[in-house]
Structures are given as C-alpha cells and as structure tokens.
Amino acid sequence: MQASTLERVVPGVVADVILDVRNVTKHYGGIRALDGLSLQVVRSEIHCVLGPNGAGKSTFFKMLMGTERPTSGSIHYDGRDVTRLQAFERARLGLSVKFQNLRTFGDLTVFQNLFIPLRRTCGPSEIPDRVSEILRQVRLPGVENRLVRHLSHGQQQWLAIAMSVASRPRLLLLDEPTAGLSAEETERTAEIIHEVNSEGMTVVVIEHDMGFIRSLKARTSVLHYGRLFAQGSFDEIAANEHVRQIYLGTE
Ligand SMILES: Nc1ncnc2c1ncn2[C@@H]1O[C@H](COP(=O)(O)OP(=O)(O)OP(=O)(O)O)[C@@H](O)[C@H]1O
Ligand SMILES: [Mg+2]
Structure with a gap:
C-alpha cells in the first residue's frame, strides 16, 4: 500500500x-x-x-x-x-485526533471512557461488543472495568488511541x-x-x-x-x- x-x-x-x-x-x-x-x-x-x-x-x-x-x-x-x-x-x-496531552478520564473505567465517543455513533446495545473489539485492536483486551488511573502510561496512550478510533x-x-x-x-x-x-x-x-x-x-x-x-x-x-x-x- x-x-x-x-x-x-x-x-x-x-x-x-x-x-x-x-x-x-x-x-x-x-x-x-x-x-x-x-x-x-x-x-x-x-x-x-x-x-x-x-x-x-x-x-x-x-x-x-x-x-x-x-x-x-x-x-x-x-x-x-x-x-x-x-x-x-x-x-x-x-476527522478524529489524539492530542499531545492525554485526554483520558482517570477516575472513570476504561469502558466509561470509551462510552463517551461511542455513544455518538453506536446504539446502546452495540456498545459492549464494540468496546471489546476496539480494546483487542489496541492490545488491551479485557480491561473494561479497570480504573484508567490504574493503567500504565503506555496502556493510557493506547486507550487514548482507542478513544480516537472509536467512531471509525x-x-x-x-x-x-x-x-x-x-x-x-x-x-x-x-x-x-x-x-x-x-x-x-x-x-x-x-x-x-x-x-x-x-x-x-x-x-x-x-x-x-x-x-x-x-x-x-x-x-x-x-x-x-x-x-x-x-x-x-x-x-
Ligand atoms: N496558545 C498559544 N499561545 C501562544 N503561543 C503559542 C500557543 N500555542 C503554541 N504557541 C507557540 O507556537 C509555536 C509552535 O507551537 P507548537 O505547540 O505548535 O509546536 P510543536 O511543533 O508542537 O512543538 P513540540 O515538539 O514541543 O510539541 C511555539 O513557539 C509555541 O510557543
Ligand atoms: Mg507539539
């Protein structure tokens, strides 16, 4: 390509x-x-x-x-x-952006962070599957219920990428x-x-x-x-x- x-x-x-x-x-x-x-x-x-x-x-x-x-x-x-x-x-x-400063929400769970961009493009019943799919894509499977502040810095960067690709x-x-x-x-x-x-x-x-x-x-x-x-x-x-x-x- x-x-x-x-x-x-x-x-x-x-x-x-x-x-x-x-x-x-x-x-x-x-x-x-x-x-x-x-x-x-x-x-x-x-x-x-x-x-x-x-x-x-x-x-x-x-x-x-x-x-x-x-x-x-x-x-x-x-x-x-x-x-x-x-x-x-x-x-x-x-258009979607991940800015230089991370804009994730530390006191919310990974699922709640992804819910924010997804609610604009997905019906409520589709959101859990789409969250799992995106988390697999950014190499973070199964972390839906973790608080974001408990993730490593690298994992938070990937979550920020996940949030910016969520709306495809x-x-x-x-x-x-x-x-x-x-x-x-x-x-x-x-x-x-x-x-x-x-x-x-x-x-x-x-x-x-x-x-x-x-x-x-x-x-x-x-x-x-x-x-x-x-x-x-x-x-x-x-x-x-x-x-x-x-x-x-x-x-
Ligand atoms: N809101 C602002 N008010 C005043 N000056 C600004 C503002 N934003 C950026 N600048 C100035 O504009 C120039 C370009 O800044 P910018 O942040 O775009 O650089 P950058 O290439 O992203 O740098 P870095 O590699 O450090 O992230 C710099 O001189 C910066 O100080
Ligand atoms: Mg810069």
Missing part, C-alpha cells in the same frame, strides 16, 4: 488527496506558530510530521481539527473547504503517540497504527522518535518555523543534511 501511495504522489501524477492545507498562517500575538504552511495528505496513507520543538506541529493539528482557527489560509478535507467548520462538525465528517474516523491525527513509551511499547504502537491504516483509515502522526518513524515506512513532512521544510520518504528525510542541521540547531 505504501509503495503505490508513493508512486501516486510523484510530481505530474494526480494524487487522491484527502487533506489539502493551503498557505495556513497562525499568529499568537507576535508569535508565528504557522507561517504559510501548505501540505497535502493522500487518502489511505500514513503520513509522518516531524520537526524541532516549537516548529508548529501541534498547532497544525489544532487547525485541522478546528479547535482553533487559522489567521489566514484554508483547509480542504475530502474536496470541501472546512476552514470555517467547528470541531464537532469536522468530527462528523470523519476516515482521517486519524495522532500527536506524539509514543511519548514516554518503552521500545517494546513503541513497536506495539506502530503495529496498532498499521492495523487501523490497513482498514482504510488515513493516519497523520506527529513524532520525534526516529526508530518509530522508520518502522511506519511513511511519507514524511518536516516542519520548521511553521513552514514545510522538507518532504519525502523516511529514507530521503533521514539522509537530508538540512534536516539534520535543524535538529542539531545549527540552521
């Missing part, structure tokens, strides 16, 4: 674009978090976004999800201009899904992402962990100072001298 996706984005070939970000700028007072960012995501691909701290990655997700609005520029999802739509309207169109979105956005995870947990997270992608979900992942990005075998965009700095396969990005320099802080 990834090889054919890469072929389709070769210049001159029309790609099946699900997300088209056009010249988006976001100012916070004098800070330009995004500064004319243009980026396209192809339907059914896994797309990685990396960049140094403060590059604008999380701001990019806020613009996509509609929790904040761009200062200028536009966002097109599935051929439709969604720039002015609210977050709940974008969620209805099939078409475009899944994951902001640093492996933050604080062990090497083994990181590997399992890559498997989970490949699995949801193989069911047809387009996935955009913000990450710093190079080993993890390599294992996703995804097309990769590098942000720097709120702009698209480089784009290519992971191997092309890893070999790019300018990308190394911005990570080392010499450019």
Whole structure:
C-alpha cells in the first residue's frame, strides 16, 4: 500500500488527496506558530510530521481539527473547504485526533471512557461488543472495568488511541503517540497504527522518535518555523543534511 501511495504522489501524477492545507498562517500575538504552511495528505496513507520543538506541529493539528482557527489560509478535507467548520462538525465528517496531552478520564473505567465517543455513533446495545473489539485492536483486551488511573502510561496512550478510533474516523491525527513509551511499547504502537491504516483509515502522526518513524515506512513532512521544510520518504528525510542541521540547531 505504501509503495503505490508513493508512486501516486510523484510530481505530474494526480494524487487522491484527502487533506489539502493551503498557505495556513497562525499568529499568537507576535508569535508565528504557522507561517504559510501548505501540505497535502493522500487518502489511505500514513503520513509522518516531524520537526524541532516549537516548529508548529501541534498547532497544525489544532487547525485541522478546528479547535482553533487559522489567521489566514484554508483547509480542504475530502474536496470541501472546512476552514470555517467547528470541531464537532469536522468530527462528523470523519476527522478524529489524539492530542499531545492525554485526554483520558482517570477516575472513570476504561469502558466509561470509551462510552463517551461511542455513544455518538453506536446504539446502546452495540456498545459492549464494540468496546471489546476496539480494546483487542489496541492490545488491551479485557480491561473494561479497570480504573484508567490504574493503567500504565503506555496502556493510557493506547486507550487514548482507542478513544480516537472509536467512531471509525476516515482521517486519524495522532500527536506524539509514543511519548514516554518503552521500545517494546513503541513497536506495539506502530503495529496498532498499521492495523487501523490497513482498514482504510488515513493516519497523520506527529513524532520525534526516529526508530518509530522508520518502522511506519511513511511519507514524511518536516516542519520548521511553521513552514514545510522538507518532504519525502523516511529514507530521503533521514539522509537530508538540512534536516539534520535543524535538529542539531545549527540552521
Ligand atoms: N496558545 C498559544 N499561545 C501562544 N503561543 C503559542 C500557543 N500555542 C503554541 N504557541 C507557540 O507556537 C509555536 C509552535 O507551537 P507548537 O505547540 O505548535 O509546536 P510543536 O511543533 O508542537 O512543538 P513540540 O515538539 O514541543 O510539541 C511555539 O513557539 C509555541 O510557543
Ligand atoms: Mg507539539
């Protein structure tokens, strides 16, 4: 799937674009978090976004999800201009996000946490089966009745992914899904992402962990100072001298 996706984005070939970000700028007072960012995501691909701290990655997700609005520029999802739509309207169109900070509820059970997104898309009688199915998918079978604060950090990350895939979105956005995870947990997270992608979900992942990005075998965009700095396969990005320099802080 990834090889054919890469072929389709070769210049001159029309790609099946699900997300088209056009010249988006976001100012916070004098800070330009995004500064004319243009980026396209192809339907059914896994797309990685990396960049140094403060590059604008999380701001990019806020613009996509509609929790904040761009200062200028536009966002097109599935051929439709969604720039002015609210977050709940974008969620209805099939966008879903796991933000950088975990948004799980520690004093509720795993089942109750999943009930929250599922009640919008499932009838009450379907929910228990769907909860079991999602928990198997994120490698957490049988934990329905555990209090979330009793789960390990890794398990809480997977629950947060479970909550964002519960509504079967078409475009899944994951902001640093492996933050604080062990090497083994990181590997399992890559498997989970490949699995949801193989069911047809387009996935955009913000990450710093190079080993993890390599294992996703995804097309990769590098942000720097709120702009698209480089784009290519992971191997092309890893070999790019300018990308190394911005990570080392010499450019
Ligand atoms: N609500 C805000 N108010 C003021 N400045 C903000 C706000 N949100 C982000 N910024 C600034 O915008 C810039 C981009 O921030 P952003 O969180 O998007 O970076 P990031 O690439 O996600 O970084 P990290 O890798 O550390 O998560 C930073 O300089 C940040 O301080
Ligand atoms: Mg961030």
